[in-house]
């Protein structure tokens with residue numbers, strides 16, 4: 001739960017490297033699995049499967065809606081894969097012209113050219129135009145806006161069930177249900193980007209399980225590799241059937257070592273007891289933050305250990321004070337504190353954190 005800097009100062013980590021270190025730092029089981037795997041086989045080219053890769057794919061399918069998995073090295077690459085698979089599927093099954101991808105305001109899907117086109121933020125997009133054509137952006141949680149943009153030319157609709165970078169905003173159940181209906185009506189694929197919200201972060205293995213709505217493709221990354229770079233696009237057999245060997249690929253993706261690490265994480269975070277712990281700790285964290293009663297805290301929201309603290313001031317000075325007081329904090333936008341502790345956080349860590357946050361808010365007021 002702690003990081004130690006080069007001067008020996010200790011920090012309680014409430015950022016997890018942006019939702020990555022679900023098992024904290026230096027987990028002994030991950031370390032042992034990686035060491036054992038690298039001593040045996042570190043790489044084979046993507047003309048072959050390896051046992052760690054096949055086993056991980058099987059675990060992911062058993063634990064989700066999916067039938068097939070394509071591995072990547074990062075989240076953005078998983079989104080790129082999803083875009084390519086959706087375009088290939090749309091054009092193969094329904095003909096040319098079915099190429100548009102609908103995404104939402106506040107979303108973050110990554111910084112590669114396809115993912116960037118679906119991440120509608122001027123600061124991120126402006127220097128890199130022209131972007132991938134066919135991206136359409138509707139207002140998040142606005143049913144009418146989605147109805148206007150989703151149509152016969154839509155091959156996919158991509159959404160984070162709980163927006164992370166956008167400030168910890170959960171999709172309304174009715175909104176997600178409408179997207180599922182619109183996708184079915186217009187033969188478009190529904191893509192859930194669970195790169196930040198997945199892997200147990202919300203107290204369910206996948207955030208979509210809170211809604212009882214399944215996607216056709218899901219992107220996963222971040223916590224999957226326990227700090228090693230891995231992403232994945234999970235999909236149904238129907239979607240996979242449009243893709244053939246050689247149409248997409250990656251040299252390093254799904255290597256034996258990262259897949260072995262991911263097996264350990266997935267095995268641990270998918271245990272019902274582990275997920276119940278995430279739910280309980282998330283509730284405790286939000287309760288304790290409410291107790292701070294700072295006039296600068298205007299909303300505390302979230303699910304599981306994915307919490308946003310809405311401020312009426314900039315988050316930056318609070319984060320800087322966090323460093324002074326030995327806690328690592330993140331922001332999401334200018335005025336939201338984003339709390340993403342490792343999922344192994346115990347009650348004493350939550351209490352240590354909120355007591356430090358209380359001190360920070362008192363100092364801000366002084």
Ligand SMILES: Cc1ncc(COP(=O)(O)O)c(C=O)c1O
Pocket residue numbers: 018074075076077079108109110111160164165193194195196197221222
């Ligand atoms: C929801 C979501 N999608 C995609 C990405 C991009 O992942 P990566 O940084 O691994 O490319 C992120 C990263 O923050 C994310 O939170």
